[in-house]
Amino acid sequence: AQSVTQLDSHVSVSEGTPVLLRCNYSSSYSPSLFWYVQHPNKGLQLLLKYTSAATLVKGINGFEAEFKKSETSFHLTKPSAHMSDAAEYFCVVSTGTASKLTFGTGTRLQVTL
Amino acid sequence: GAVVSQHPSWVICKSGTSVKIECRSLDFQATTMFWYRQFPKQSLMLMATSNEGSKATYEQGVEKDKFLINHASLTLSTLTVTSAHPEDSSFYICSAREELLRYTFGSGTRLTVV
Numbered sequence: 001a002q003s004v005t006q007l008d009s010h011v012s013v014s015e016g017t018p019v020l021l022r023c024n025y026s027s028s029y030s031p032s033l034f035w036y037v038q039h040p041n042k043g044l045q046l047l048l049k050y051t052s053a054a055t056l057v058k059g060i061n062g063f064e065a066e067f068k069k070s071e072t073s074f075h076l077t078k079p080s081a082h083m084s085d086a087a088e089y090f091c092v093v094s095t096g097t098a099s100k101l102t103f104g105t106g107t108r109l110q111v112t113l
Numbered sequence: 114g115a116v117v118s119q120h121p122s123w124v125i126c127k128s129g130t131s132v133k134i135e136c137r138s139l140d141f142q143a144t145t146m147f148w149y150r151q152f153p154k155q156s157l158m159l160m161a162t163s164n165e166g167s168k169a170t171y172e173q174g175v176e177k178d179k180f181l182i183n184h185a186s187l188t189l190s191t192l193t194v195t196s197a198h199p200e201d202s203s204f205y206i207c208s209a210r211e212e213l214l215r216y217t218f219g220s221g222t223r224l225t226v227v
Binding site for chain 2: 032036041042043044045046049051090094099100101102103104105106108
């Protein structure tokens with residue numbers, strides 16, 4: 001079985017300050033982990049993914065995430081938030097041959113002036 | 114990059130009617146497509162996995178006779194909500210797997226049943 005837990009349902013930051021969105025995973029096998037972003041009434045856009053290569057993964061729009069096996073974590077960070085980063089973010093895990101995706105409950109990022 | 118087109122983006126239908134949603138991979142072939150349902154301010158719940166040329170695999174609790182999935186070609190999967198009722202109102206999203214661990218999502222369909 002696989003699951004992800006997004007520890008914060010809502011995060012608010014000021015523009016220009018760092019962003020930290022937390023995610024912990026549970027998986028019986030070596031997981032692949034993803035972060036997706038969703039803007040209102042839109043589909044999902046891939047920010048980055050981890051697939052057992054480098055543990056520090058760099059994604060689009062300045063986001064990055066670090067896979068920490070000892071902590072079963074895959075937190076998403078960005079050094080400086082921009083207003084356009086305001087959206088819903090999903091941490092996602094995939095394991096096994098079926099490669100089905102299991103989504104976390106999402107974190108809504110609010111960016112204020 | 115890979116593009117998945119999903120239509121319609123929104124639809125309003127009367128209770129008891131059926132609605133078809135299309136999901137097309139525009140520039141790649143997708144042997145596997147996935148259908149998700151998303152309630153307001155909630156996460157995506159996998160409804161079914163659609164494999165080209167075979168029957169879809171439904172997740173537990175999803176009525177296969179209500180949510181008909183057809184994946185007749187490598188670029189097209191359809192989801193038909195039959196005899197829709199207000200509780201079927203939701204945001205439906207498809208995803209196509211281009212290769213292992215490479216998924217592209219459609220832009221979603223907002224279904225409102227009145």
